[in-house]
Structure formats: structure tokens, C-alpha cells
Amino acid sequence: MALFPLGSNFEGDFVLQLIAIDTENTMDEVAAAAAIHSVNRRVRPRPDCIMRVRKQGATEFFPRDMKVADSGLMPTETIEIIWEKTT
Amino acid sequence: MSETQVLQPQKTWTHLAARRRRPSEYEIVSVNLHYNNRDANAPYELSPNMFMNEWYKKNTFGTELKHPDWNAFRDPDEVVYRTYNLMQDGQETYVYSLLDQFNEREHDKALDARWAGTLARFYAPLRYLFHTLQMAGAYIGQVSPASTITNCNYFQMADSMRWLSHTAYRTKELSLTFPDKGFGTDEREYWEQDAIWQGYRELMEKALTVWDWGEAMVVVNLIAKPAIDEVVMRKLGEAARHNGDTLLGLLTDAQLIDVSRHRRWQAAWVKMALETEGNLELIKKWIAKWEPLADKAIDDYASKLPDVPDAAAKAKQATRDFRASLGL
Amino acid sequence: MAVLNRMDWYDLARSTNWTPNYVTEDELFPPDLSGGFGLPQEAWENYDEPYKQTYPEYVKVQREKDAGAYSVKAALERSRIFENADPGWKSVMKAHYGAIARGEYAAASAEARMMRFSKAPGMRNMSTLGCMDEIRHGQMQLYFPHEHVSKDRQMDWAFKAYDTNEWAMIAARHFFDDIMMTRDAISVSIMLTFSFETGFTNMQFLGLAADAAEAGDHTFANLISSIQTDESRHAQIGGPALKVLIENGKKEEAQKRVDVALWGAWKLFSVLTGPIMDYYTPLEHRKQSFKEFMEEWIVAQFERALTDMGLDLPWYWDIFLEDLKDTHHGMHLGSYYWRPTVWWNPAAGITPEERDWLEEKYPGWNDTWGQCWDVFIDNVVDGKMELAYPETLPMVCNMCQLPILGVPGKKWNVKDYPLEYNGRLYHFGSEVDRWCFEQDPERYAGHLSIVDRFLAGMIQPMNLEGALKYMNIAPG
Numbered sequence: 001m002a003l004f005p006l007g008s009n010f011e012g013d014f015v016l017q018l019i020a021i022d023t024e025n026t027m028d029e030v031a032a033a034a035a036i037h038s039v040n041r042r043v044r045p046r047p048d049c050i051m052r053v054r055k056q057g058a059t060e061f062f063p064r065d066m067k068v069a070d071s072g073l074m075p076t077e078t079i080e081i082i083w084e085k086t087t
Numbered sequence: 088m089s090e091t092q093v094l095q096p097q098k099t100w101t102h103l104a105a106r107r108r109r110p111s112e113y114e115i116v117s118v119n120l121h122y123n124n125r126d127a128n129a130p131y132e133l134s135p136n137m138f139m140n141e142w143y144k145k146n147t148f149g150t151e152l153k154h155p156d157w158n159a160f161r162d163p164d165e166v167v168y169r170t171y172n173l174m175q176d177g178q179e180t181y182v183y184s185l186l187d188q189f190n191e192r193e194h195d196k197a198l199d200a201r202w203a204g205t206l207a208r209f210y211a212p213l214r215y216l217f218h219t220l221q222m223a224g225a226y227i228g229q230v231s232p233a234s235t236i237t238n239c240n241y242f243q244m245a246d247s248m249r250w251l252s253h254t255a256y257r258t259k260e261l262s263l264t265f266p267d268k269g270f271g272t273d274e275r276e277y278w279e280q281d282a283i284w285q286g287y288r289e290l291m292e293k294a295l296t297v298w299d300w301g302e303a304m305v306v307v308n309l310i311a312k313p314a315i316d317e318v319v320m321r322k323l324g325e326a327a328r329h330n331g332d333t334l335l336g337l338l339t340d341a342q343l344i345d346v347s348r349h350r351r352w353q354a355a356w357v358k359m360a361l362e363t364e365g366n367l368e369l370i371k372k373w374i375a376k377w378e379p380l381a382d383k384a385i386d387d388y389a390s391k392l393p394d395v396p397d398a399a400a401k402a403k404q405a406t407r408d409f410r411a412s413l414g415l
Numbered sequence: 416m417a418v419l420n421r422m423d424w425y426d427l428a429r430s431t432n433w434t435p436n437y438v439t440e441d442e443l444f445p446p447d448l449s450g451g452f453g454l455p456q457e458a459w460e461n462y463d464e465p466y467k468q469t470y471p472e473y474v475k476v477q478r479e480k481d482a483g484a485y486s487v488k489a490a491l492e493r494s495r496i497f498e499n500a501d502p503g504w505k506s507v508m509k510a511h512y513g514a515i516a517r518g519e520y521a522a523a524s525a526e527a528r529m530m531r532f533s534k535a536p537g538m539r540n541m542s543t544l545g546c547m548d549e550i551r552h553g554q555m556q557l558y559f560p561h562e563h564v565s566k567d568r569q570m571d572w573a574f575k576a577y578d579t580n581e582w583a584m585i586a587a588r589h590f591f592d593d594i595m596m597t598r599d600a601i602s603v604s605i606m607l608t609f610s611f612e613t614g615f616t617n618m619q620f621l622g623l624a625a626d627a628a629e630a631g632d633h634t635f636a637n638l639i640s641s642i643q644t645d646e647s648r649h650a651q652i653g654g655p656a657l658k659v660l661i662e663n664g665k666k667e668e669a670q671k672r673v674d675v676a677l678w679g680a681w682k683l684f685s686v687l688t689g690p691i692m693d694y695y696t697p698l699e700h701r702k703q704s705f706k707e708f709m710e711e712w713i714v715a716q717f718e719r720a721l722t723d724m725g726l727d728l729p730w731y732w733d734i735f736l737e738d739l740k741d742t743h744h745g746m747h748l749g750s751y752y753w754r755p756t757v758w759w760n761p762a763a764g765i766t767p768e769e770r771d772w773l774e775e776k777y778p779g780w781n782d783t784w785g786q787c788w789d790v791f792i793d794n795v796v797d798g799k800m801e802l803a804y805p806e807t808l809p810m811v812c813n814m815c816q817l818p819i820l821g822v823p824g825k826k827w828n829v830k831d832y833p834l835e836y837n838g839r840l841y842h843f844g845s846e847v848d849r850w851c852f853e854q855d856p857e858r859y860a861g862h863l864s865i866v867d868r869f870l871a872g873m874i875q876p877m878n879l880e881g882a883l884k885y886m887n888i889a890p891g
Contacts, residue, residue, distance in 0.1 A: 258427055
């Protein structure tokens with residue numbers, strides 16, 4: 001259990017934002033925490049998609065259930081939260 | 088999360104609002120303007136240990152000359168930029184009418200060649216000395232901990248440029264009447280080589296490398312400047328009058344008006360400094376350290392000044408009387 | 416008139432270099448303060464200022480200027496311009512005075528740095544007058560807004576801003592402290608007078624003066640155009656210094672300073688002047704768009720000034736030209752969405768007519784910025800105000816101290832520019848901000864952005880209310 005700051009770069013939004021999450025959070029939980037500060041604020045929700053998390057510049061997403069502690073992410077590092085179509 | 092409540096307007100800036108009486112234009116535009124005293128660890132919004140942050144921590148905030156609130160300093164004359172120009176444009180209009188009239192009446196042609204030689208040696212090189220005061224004012228101003236003190240130094244810097252400009256003007260004009268006295272060509276050599284100038288040059292080169300704000304204020308304003316004002320204004324003016332150079336007598340009198348303004352704010356500053364325990368002894372220590380250099384400068388120059396008996400002794404006494412009048 | 420022509424004695428008044436020998440030249444002109452670039456005094460003696468003025472001319476001309484500006488102020492004092500001003504225009508004044516007034520006063524000490532420590536005698540005299548100019552600009556831009564302090568508490572910020580940790584003021588201080596307050600004499604002349612003043616203040620003061628006159632605020636218009644007449648004199652100080660450096664094979668050092676200062680000035684302009692011109696100034700009073708102003712005043716002018724000087728365009732010129740159409744929209748959206756953290760009331764500036772103007776001036780605005788504003792407008796219309804206010808902090812650039820942002824919506828391109836240095840992870844708003852940091856890391860590395868301070872627990876409580884208190888925005 002430890003507070004862990006990350007920079008959220010949410011697809012469609014215009015600015016990086018600070019999100020405080022927990023090292024035990026999964027990537028889905030991280031995406032949800034990031035969405036609070038973008039979706040319905042400046043980004044329309046996209047019911048046809050789920051949100052995936054990746055390191056900035058990476059092509060592969062983190063597995064949805066991977067924990068932050070196991071991701072190799074550094075404090076304040078920027079992650080991209082990307083809409084992925086589910087259909 | 089909601090809109091912050093709307094606060095009630097006040098009569099004036101917050102830091103002035105606490106006092107009852109209406110602030111003057113001077114206070115509104117001069118008080119508490121520096122912003123490098125927000126964070127003792129970093130005067131400027133950069134790495135705390137970068138060069139200039141260390142420089143200000145050492146020389147502005149680290150000076151031994153302490154006071155709980157230097158920002159409480161007030162220029163007795165309450166000079167602001169707007170009134171500075173009103174004042175000095177009026178003075179320059181007067182000085183230029185003198186230059187015009189004396190030129191019309193061919194004043195320089197009536198001067199004897201010997202006195203012209205004295206002017207080439209004792210007067211024309213003054214532009215270098217006045218320039219050192221100009222530079223000193225710029226330095227002390229930029230490291231002063233309070234904007235009201237900074238402004239006094241910057242206006243004094245501008246006054247020094249004023250004096251320098253008068254000197255350059257007269258040097259040129261004299262060169263037209265006395266083309267063979269080296270006016271406009273020999274000043275640097277006199278300033279660097281001639282015995283009468285070496286005391287002042289040593290004093291000012293060393294004063295210009297005093298980086299501590301407290302010591303620099305004392306050295307430049309309480310020691311060097313009186314040693315300059317009493318001699319190259321008052322005594323040189325006397326010598327000029329004794330040699331038919333009425334113009335230089337009037338010119339030095341006009342410049343002495345600036346000197347008396349300088350002394351008024353310097354007196355107010357000393358009075359404030361002495362409010363802090365220990366500052367009297369500290370200032371006296373600095374005076375003891377630097378006065379000999381100033382006295383030598385006076386001796387080197389004034390002792391050779393023609394037609395002014397005991398010029399050096401009287402000038403040195405006058406510098407002591409000024410300091411005594413400040414309680415030093 | 417039997418008075419000499421000023422040019423008869425002008426050169427004597429600037430023949431003031433001498434050979435010190437009671438102290439060494441390096442003691443009299445310490446390199447860290449003088450910036451002699453290893454060049455001796457003699458090299459600096461062929462410094463020649465194009466715009467010459469003597470002391471007697473200065474006090475006469477400046478007295479007349481002040482007489483003019485102050486009389487316009489006095490005449491219009493009872494005109495209720497402020498009370499009847501468009502709210503957007505009031506924000507223009509609050510933002511301008513707060514971010515500029517005491518910064519101009521501080522510039523007096525940057526000029527004094529040049530006066531005391533430059534080895535070029537002509538520069539020493541010109542910066543004596545420049546120092547006086549900046550006292551004027553600081554004092555006027557405190558005296559003029561003071562009249563409105565009793566009408567609107569936010570006008571107190573015209574004075575208070577520089578003492579606070581409000582995020583835009585941290586950015587303003589970081590920039591001005593970097594390019595003018597903590598530099599050697601020659602670098603000040605290159606970074607403040609040449610890079611910042613010749614281009615940007617012209618735009619801020621003359622460009623804005625045009626809008627001010629349109630908005631009927633003649634006191635403000637007259638004030639800032641009067642200020643700008645001084646600027647053209649002391650903004651010249653850097654030019655001749657650049658010539659001396661380039662003649663002596665120091666072009667690379669000169670170019671680096673120009674490039675760092677220009678980018679910093681641009682970023683500060685994108686957050687202050689951009690929103691003012693494209694969102695706050697009432698639509699009917701907008702002479703040109705911010706991009707058009709920038710292209711006329713900065714791009715064209717600088718390309719000439721740099722090439723005239725024998726310098727190159729900055730390596731990032733294409734990035735700069737590209738950002739001209741984007742960055743300030745993000746700065747506006749950011750300062751609007753985080754509006755509780757600024758000392759003025761930002762105008763959203765997105766009525767249908769304004770959006771048409773924005774789409775015309777910036778094709779694609781609706782597909783990008785418009786996408787965010789649409790969501791925002793829906794929340795306001797639906798009364799979901801909790802979604803119309805921020806609940807976290809933006810990530811902030813460790814160089815320009817401004818939010819790290821990019822284009823949203825259909826052309827989303829937001830990116831972080833990270834850098835690990837001495838075991839700390841830094842974040843930058845652009846490749847160029849990161850490059851500026853890397854030119855002199857020790858100058859910046861120890862500084863904490865407002866987000867760094869928040870994460871270091873220096874802002875308590877760790878929420879927006881705590882942040883407002885830290886930024887001196889909370890009551891009092």
C-alpha cells in the first residue's frame with residue numbers, strides 16, 4: 001500500500017494531469033482513476049471502448065490486471081490512457 | 088469546489104492598507120517592490136545554489152548590517168521618476184543657460200593659460216571619477232534589500248552621469264579655446280598616471296570591488312563620496328573663482344544641490360541603520376578601515392590645488408563633520 | 416544659441432574605460448557578473464549604440480512624456496472606464512498589470528547589472544538611462560492601476576502578484592529571473608534587451624495598445640504606447656554587444672542565449688498574451704488574431720533582426736511556427752478550467768460568433784479545442800458544475816513552469832518530454848523546453864515546480880483548497 005503519483009495523458013484531452021494512485025492498483029483501476037479527471041470534463045465518454053494503459057511511446061498496452069508495482073513505472077512518469085474498441 | 092468568495096476591495100495596496108492615512112504617490116510606486124526576499128533559500132526562482140542566488144544570499148541578505156525591516160526606509164525627498172525628471176530638467180535648463188551665456192560672453196577666452204592647464208589636469212579627468220560613482224550607484228542599488236533604498240542609489244547613479252556629462256561638455260568646449268592643453272585627449276593618462284589622481288583611483292577601484300551591501304553603502308556613500316564632493320566640487324569651485332573661472336564656480340554649486348539631496352537620504356539611512364544594536368560599532372569599524380584611503384585621496388589632489396589654502400585639511404575636516412552629523 | 420552640439424561631446428562622455436591596477440580587470444569586472452566572454456576591455460570599446468541620447472535630452476524628453484501620460488490619466492480619471500469596461504477587458508488589465516508592473520521595476524536592476532559590469536562604456540551609459548526607464552515603467556504601471564484598487568479586490572494583484580506562489584507568477588518569475596535577474600551584463604543585453612524587448616514587448620505594448628484604443632481605454636492605450644517609446648531606446652542595448660561577440664568569434668555563445676530567451680518569452684506569451692488577444696478582448700475590438708500579431712511583430716521582425724545581426728534563426732524555428740497556432744489555445748483552456756487559480760476572471764470567449772472567428776483564424780479549431788469546450792458547455796448547461804472545475808493539478812513543465820499540453824480532440828498529440836538528471840525525473844512541455852534546461856542544468860535543476868512542491872508535501876492540505884492558500888489566492 002503506497003501512494004504513487006503518475007502523469008495521466010488521456011487520449012483526447014489537452015493536458016497531462018497528476019493522478020495519485022496506489023502501487024497495488026491494477027491498470028484498469030489506474031485508467032479509471034485517470035478518467036475521473038478527463039471523461040465528462042473535456043472528453044466525451046466512449047461506451048464502445050475500454051481504456052488501456054501504456055507507457056508513453058510504447059506500442060504494447062500493459063495487461064489490464066497488471067499492478068503498478070510490477071509495471072516498472074517510475075513516480076511521476078507519464079502514462080497514456082487509450083480508448084480501445086471492444087466490438 | 089466553488090467560486091472563491093469575492094473579497095472586499097481596499098483603499099490601497101494590501102501592505103499599505105494597514106496604515107490609516109492615505110498613501111502618497113511615492114509610497115504607492117516605491118515601497119516593497121523587490122521580490123527576492125520571499126524565499127531565504129532562493130532569492131530568485133531558480134536553483135537555490137546557482138551563482139546569483141548565492142551572491143544575493145551572501146551580499147544582500149548576509150550582510151552584517153542588519154535591520155528587521157529595511158523596506159520601512161523612506162527617502163526624505165520622496166523622489167519618484169516623474170519628479171526626478173521635473174527637478175533635473177529644470178536644473179539642466181539652468182546649467183545650459185549658464186553655458187550659453189558664458190559662451191556668448193567668451194568666458195573661456197578670458198581665462199589665463201595657466202588656469203586652463205590646471206583645468207586640463209584637475210577638472211577634465213573628473214569624468215572618470217564621476218563614472219566610478221555612476222557604477223557604484225548601479226551596484227549598490229541592485230543589491231539593496233529595499234526598493235526605496237535601491238531607488239535613491241539609482242537616482243544618484245543618474246546624477247553622477249549628469250556630472251560626467253557636464254565635465255565632457257566643458258572638456259570639449261575648453262579644447263576649442265585651448266587646443267594645445269590636451270583637452271579631450273589626455274584625461275585617461277592623467278587619471279591613470281598623474282599623482283593627484285592616484286589616491287582617488289585606488290579608493291574607487293577598491294570601493295567598486297566591495298560586494299557586501301552594508302559595507303559598500305558605508306564606503307561609497309559615507310566615505311568616498313564626501314571625499315569627492317568636498318574637494319572636486321567645493322574646493323575646486325573655490326580655486327576656479329580665484330582664477331576668474333566663474334562658470335566652473337557656478338557649475339560646481341549647481342552640482343552641490345544634487346550632493347545635498349544625496350546627503351539627506353544618506354542621513355535618513357544611517358539614522359535607520361543605527362536603530363539596530365551593534366550597527367554603530369560596525370559602521371565605525373568600516374570607517375576606520377577606509378577613511379585613511381579617502382584622506383590620502385584628498386591629500387594627493389587637494390594639496391596640489393592652486394589658490395585654496397589648507398584645502399586638504401579643510402576638506403578632510405568637512406568629511407568628518409558630515410559623518411559626525413550622522414552620529415558617526 | 417552658443418551651446419555645443421551634443422555630438423561634439425557625446426564620445427567624450429562615453430570614453431570612460433581605464434586600465435585598473437589597484438585591482439585586476441577580472442576583480443573590477445568579475446566574469447560571472449560582466450560576461451566579458453574572455454574579451455578584454457579594448458574589444459568592447461568599439462561597441463556603438465545606434466540610438467544615442469544624452470542626459471540633458473533624457474530628462475527633458477522623459478519629463479514631457481510623463482506630463483502627457485499623467486495628464487491623460489487625470490483627465491480620464493472620472494470617466495468610469497474601468498467600471499463600464501467589458502469584463503474581458505478588465506481581465507486584460509488585471510493579468511497585464513499583475514504580471515508586468517513589478518517585473519518592469521525589477522528590470523531596472525537588470526539594467527544596473529549592465530551599467531556596473533559591462534566592459535563597454537557606451538553600454539554603461541545607455542543602461543544608466545535604461546535603468547531609469549524601467550523605474551518609470553514599474554512606477555507608472557503601479558500608479559495607473561492603483562486608482563482601481565478601491566473598486567475591485569483583484570486589482571490589488573497589480574502589486575501583490577510578484578510576492579505570491581500563484582502558478583502563472585512562478586512561471587513569470589522563473590522566466591524573468593532566468594533571462595535578466597541572474598545573468599551577467601552581456602547575457603542580460605542579449606536575452607532581455609535583444610531577444611525579449613525588441614520583439615515581445617513591442618507586441619505586448621503596441622499590439623495591446625491598438626486593442627485598448629479599440630476598447631475605448633485611452634488611458635491604458637496611452638500609457639503602454641508611451642512606455643514603448645522608451646523600450647525602443649533601451650531595447651537596442653543588446654544589438655551592438657552581439658556585433659562585438661560575433662566579430663570576436665563568439666557567435667555560438669550568443670546564438671544559444673538568443674534561442675533560450677526567445678523560447679522562454681514565447682511560452683510566457685502563450686499563457687498571458689495569447690488568451691488576452693484571442694479570448695478576452697471583446698470580439699469587435701480584436702484588430703488581429705494572436706497568431707497574426709505574432710507573425711507580424713515577432714516572426715517577421717525577428718527574422719530580419721537575427722539575419723541583420725549575422726545570427727541564425729533558432730534551430731527550433733519550425734516547431735515555433737507550428738506551435739503559434741496551437742499552444743495559446745491550450746493555455747487559455749487550462750487557465751479557464753483552472754480559473755480559481757488565477758487572479759483575474761478569465762473570459763471563456765467561446766460564444767458561437769467567437770467560435771466562428773476562431774475557426775476562421777485557426778482552421779480545425781472546432782475539431783480540436785472545440786471538442787473539449789463542447790463537453791464543458793454541456794456540463795454548464797446541465798448544471799453539473801462539479802465537472803466544470805478541476806480536482807487535480809496539471810503536470811507542469813520544469814522549465815517554463817506552465818502546464819504540459821498539446822492539441823486535443825481529433826488531432827490529439829499531447830506528449831511529455833521527460834529527462835532524468837542526477838537521479839530526479841524532470842518533465843518538460845516541449846522538446847525545446849527540455850533543450851533549454853540542458854544548456855545549463857545547474858541553473859535550473861534544484862528548482863521545484865508547483866507540482867514538485869505539492870508532491871513534496873509543501874502544500875497542505877493536499878487538495879485544491881490547500882493549493883489556493885499556497886498560491887495566496889484564498890481570502891486575504
